[in-house]
Amino acid sequence: MTDSTMTTVTLKVNRFTPRPERERERARGGSPFARRSSPFGGGSAGAAARRRPRGRQWVQEYTIPARPEDTVLDCLLAIKRTVDPTLAFRYSCGHGMCGSDAVAINGTPNLLCTATLKDWAKPAAVHQVDDEGFRHTVNEPDNGRTDADAKAADGASLGVIELGPLPGFPVQRDLIADxxxxxxxxxxxxxxxxxxxxxxxxxxxxxxxxxxxxxxxxxxxxxxxxxxxxxxxxxxxxxxxxxxxxxxxxxxxxxxxxxxxxxxxxxxxxxxxxxxxxxxxxxxxxxxxxxxxxxxxxxxxxxxxxxxxxxxxx
Known part of the structure; x- marks a missing residue:
């Protein structure tokens, strides 16, 4: 694909950076009510491991060149190598055989390495303000085209993909769930x-x-x-x-x-x-x-x- 027909995709990644262990231990030691004996602190190692970790949470957007047949994993690797080396995610074989790269893609659990952009990218939401000052959210117009390959012909954006850690599990960092x-x-x-x-x-x-x-x-x-x-x-x-x-x-x-x-x-x-x-x-x-x-x-x-x-x- 030439530069003139290269499309782009926007990844909205739910990021998480845990608070350093030293700070958590210091805060915990400063209060007698935060010890393991507290019913709110968890009485077992398993419960402590499942407790929701504390840290900084935010959503970060990355817009990169991409093709409809690329996988979400391809995009994350490109971001990791050329844009943001701090982005954390897990993968191994890259062919849907190990199962290590499961995350939530647009809210649905799936593997990064098998999810292609043409299947998961959705039109970007656009905010419009009416005459009375109310803001409405509408889908970005696609000029009547519904397929990702048609968009590729004129260099349009493939859309947006939202990524988050696998639901139901404690988050360790960014897209990595425990x-x-x-x-x-x-x-x-x-x-x-x-x-x-x-x-x-x-x-x-x-x-x-x-x-x-x-x-x-x-x-x-x-x-x-x-x-x-x-x-x-x-x-x-x-x-x-x-x-x-x-x-x-x-x-x-x-x-x-x-x-x-x-x-x-x-x-x-x-x-x-x-x-x-x-x-x-x-x-x-x-x-x-x-x-x-x-x-x-x-x-x-x-x-x-x-x-x-x-x-x-x-």
Missing amino acids: IDPMLDQIRKLKPYLQADGILATTKEGKVDVFEYLQHPDELAKYEQLSNCIACGVCEGSCPVFAGGDAFIGPAALIWASRFVNDSRDSQAMARMDAIDTADGVAACQSVRACTRQCPRGIDVGEEMWQIVAKVRER
Whole structure:
């Protein structure tokens, strides 16, 4: 794309800089009512970790050259390298396989590396003042064009994209959320294969190399669930999960379901007992918001319904 046809995009980034730890400790030590014994200060390390961090919050706008097929991650990397090196965000593979770059894009949890500008950029809001002095917000006119490639032809702006940290989790800095609460919930459910430990042998007394041989229908029961990358998109979409102990969250239940449905695992009943709790399947409200935007194509809402039904019917 030549300079004459290069388009631009504006990113509105919700930024956050935490207050230095020394200041927080000094403020905390200066008041006897701010110690851990206070019911408002949290009595456990987990509660303290989930407490909303204090610091400076603001919205910063960046307008940069971009193409409709660029991803939001491409734009953030360009900003980081050429405009503002202080901007903080997390990413790894850049191909939608690791799940480390989940954020809120226009208020919807998604991955930075798979979200393209042509799909997420929206017209900029323009303020107009009427004859009576009232201000109205209208969308920027696009001269009848509705597609990003048409705008690229005349060098117009692709629009605006709003970015924020993944909802439901404490913010560490800018677009980086602390997803440890979700990972801790997954670990509690022992997300690994637990076989009976008995070495299968053949009639001749040799080791049976086909001990864990499965039929295609047995594999199909959990194969899709094994694609979960623990990105947190489903948890950020869930109105019940808030990074705490009230609900273990859809990601943890998906991992539990993956092994409950595995014919090689011998702990299915124990796994269902572990999630048959007040903060487990009982806390799911079947809103199915967790299904939206799963980057691995898992119908999380349907799988949640299936595991809830299985737990209640066992």
